[in-house]
Amino acid sequence: MVKIKIPKNSDGKKFTSRWRYCVGTGRLGLALQKEYMDTLKFVKENIDFKYIRGHGLLCDDVGIYREDVVGNDVRPFYNFTYIDRIFDSFLELGIRPFVEVGFMPKRLASGTQTVFYWEGNVTPPKDYEKWSNLIKAVVSHFISRYGIDEVVKWPFEIWNEPNLKEFWKDADEKEYFKLYKVTAKAIKEVNENLQVGGPAICGGADYWIEDFLNFCYEENVPVDFVSRHAYTSKQGEYTPHLIYQEIMPSEYMLNEFKTVREIIKNSHFPNLPFHITEYNTSYSPLNPVHDTPFNAAYLARILSEGGDYVDSFSYWTFSDVFEERDVPRSQFHGGFGLVALNKIPKPTFHMFKFFNAMGEEVLYRDNHMLITRRDDGSIALIAWNEIMEKTENPDKEYELEIPVGFKDVFIKKQMIDEDHGNPWGTWIHMGRPRFPSKEQIKTLRDIAKPKIKTGRATSNDGYVNLKFRLGKNAVVLFELTEVMDESNTYIGLDDSKINGY
Template sequence: MKTSTKALLLWLSFAFLSAGLFAQRKRNIEVNFDRNVAPMKPVWAWFGYDEPNYTYMKDGQKLLTEISKLSPVPVFVRAHNLLTSGDGTPALKWGSTNAYTEDANGNPVYNWKIVDQIFDTYVKRGMKPLAQIGFMPEALSTHPQPYQHKWKPGTRYEEILTGWAYPPKDYQRWSNLVYEWVKHSIDRYGKAEVESWYWEVWNEADGAYWKGTQQEFFKLYDYAAYGLKRALPTARIGGANVTGGGFRYLDAFIKHCLLDTNYATGKVGSPLDAVLFHAKGSPKVVNGTVVMSIKTQLKNIESNYKVISKYPQLKNIPVIIGESDPEGCAACGMSTNPENAYRNGTMYSSYTAASFARLYELTDQYKINLLGAVTWSFEFENQPWFAGFRDLATNGVDKPVLNVFRMFGQMKGNRVEAKSDGMYPLKTILDSSIRKATTDLGALATKDQRSAAVMIWNYHDEDKTGTKALVRVKLNGLATPTVTLTRYQIDQENSNSYEMWKKMGSPQQPDAKQIAVLEQSGQLKRVDKPRKFNSANGEIELELSRQAVVLLKLDW
């Protein structure tokens, strides 16, 4: 073949490749603000964590203040270990309050000091407990020793399963413990405040966290609910917070609450004011690259929605996804679990945007009264900087993912129709996740009386860099076409403390000046100055890098 022919073929190949890449990058989004879909319920305003003693520590208080400020509604908080025995010293996947002990004669002794510190921190900020009734106090456990575990990342997960995971030796004392806790809460916070909380029993009883039988868990629930309702008949309680794949266990639990004889009262049925379950994704490392699985998390949700939908008695019952995350172990850092390397940068933030949008869509499809989806992500006090835990902040510095929730906090009113020719259909994701060559270029939009918002993301399950997507956004149906447009962005350069930290040389002992810069970098960044925009005469053009998230805020 002649050199000129080779050159021509090479040029043509490059031209076709470039055209293909360009076609992938061009995306069109159309938002119709006059077409309501459903109310924009702030189901994202729920958070949780294993280590309750971090709540009132320095960085814990700071982060809770920031979370409370970003939400237009009271944030609900769920924590493990609220009844676990110990002196309150925190550790990974551990916490304690010493709420219940027994004296030398075997009489119950109640001590609410640490529990009060935790709940005081919430209530002071206008937050609400999703109060978990667990775990088993040492003095009540049928298998008390060993009690406090010594687990650390890299060791077997089963090592956390000590005396706190066992049934009580006396169910009536267990019921009385709940009664005394609720009665104390009313005395401290007032009846109206406690009525606004939700209570739930244990965590993942279908999995590793419960060392009893299914029937023993149902008995545990019945006695806890009896104690709670005895103290406050209007208190709200639910269960069973099963694992993501525990839909059969959830089904059995619902049947028990509706049809079985109550272990505590001897009557038919047990109180059920809310249904709770978990949903988790499943990242893996494939050929050295982290590959997420939104599919796995959404399939967990769908399986449990199907169970709830089977029961006409549960029509419109409040549903809470007690943990809703990309995977299962918040305290497993990326040094021991390389599949968790997504957590520090923008992949966690774009995954969060894309997954919550599909959660809304799936909830609409099954007509579920979803109250909240608990993001099991908080902070780990006094740990190495950016250690790869699933947290919202590191050493008091916010990570990119927290800025997605700041964006959600500006989305109010009703969800409205948003169409993107680059957005994966829900069915495709449920079948095969987001694994094609193209990224998921999606949008979620809302409209309130005097404002509107459009969230746009460029997500893919594979943690790879890629070409930027060119996005054209058309805004239709605004009663006032001329608006003030403000753009916020999360990407490599904006709202990203992790990239700033790396530019500093990844210091593990940053000085005060560096910390101030990191704190500023961790905030949601406004890109460009607010400007007047006439939606009747133009489109908005954006460039989004892979794993970026943008919020267009419109005010008039």
């Protein structure tokens, strides 16, 4: 048993909400689907992400770039019908775009190479002047529709993972820098106060960030933030429908955060904000790990500590309404989403929701626990027990002395683990129905809730004793609040007279 006496006073450390700054989405065109918007509303209401980032702003399904042929003249036409509908919907929910500029409209592309089921073109523009004009037209339209006071709050991130051949033809660093320069200058030409940044690389190529910042300095190219992605899965075993990968310890991702922060500090732009614009365990939307309690317990430490090193980190993604590897083939299929198809919350959704209850003042933190005091003096405690390898006794037991500023304490406990808030496990019990019936969906939603238990305690010398056990891949939230007892206001109150009491 682990015994800890929590200090009454903090050492000044603050728990930030940087984990809640942004969340990822499938391509923007998916926002035209009803289930997508219903799920985003549900996530926003429960977790309150501030920004949303996704691919496909300039892809043909959103339809911004078109060309009309008039005689021998080819004239660009900019169509904002769908993007207005999409961004209007985001802003009506109170969530702002973190704008990823890409991929290439096919009529403007220099080649035919594409990525994903929905064929995002990843080649440079065949005409950089037309590309620059497109960027200026899009940004000018945003300002015209939403106002500069709003759009100046939107970061503009240029491209996605150009260090990979799948996302940028030949992973050509020099060509990406050209694209970045033209794009950043076009955006700044519209309004110099707009935020531009990149290079949005994936892990394993941090020299790109050094090269990128040197390029921006030497060429006098605008840069307002640095962006990168982070995943902790190794190369995997592929099957026709799924992938299985080994996941590295959470320290691996946190060390990546630290490493890139140091690169920025040692550059010509030491104070630039640093955004992780994608992170998760696996980088594949076909890895069942995303559906499991392990994913929640594993990522809890990232939420607890990640804000110490980055200005934001954006979970990839909020929903399984997602089509990179074709239309999803079953209810649970390893999708990235916090919420599965049919609006069924996964364990990781509840882990995020637990963190939403945390206060700002840190009383205690270690690799498996975070305890905070909220502004009203109440206490919020979250603890997790990710099990990386098979073990005979995965349980952990705790006995904590928690400081409270009141005598009578109401204790609310919420927990997810292998047996609670785990619809994936119930789906397996059902026989893994690919396309569950309405009754099966109802059952999955019913089971996709944390176990909730309440109690009451009396503090002793300003402390409450709290004992609990965490099973395999459990995440627990305790909230300790003051009891405002009004029992004595009920005339003739006598619970002993209640039948069955």
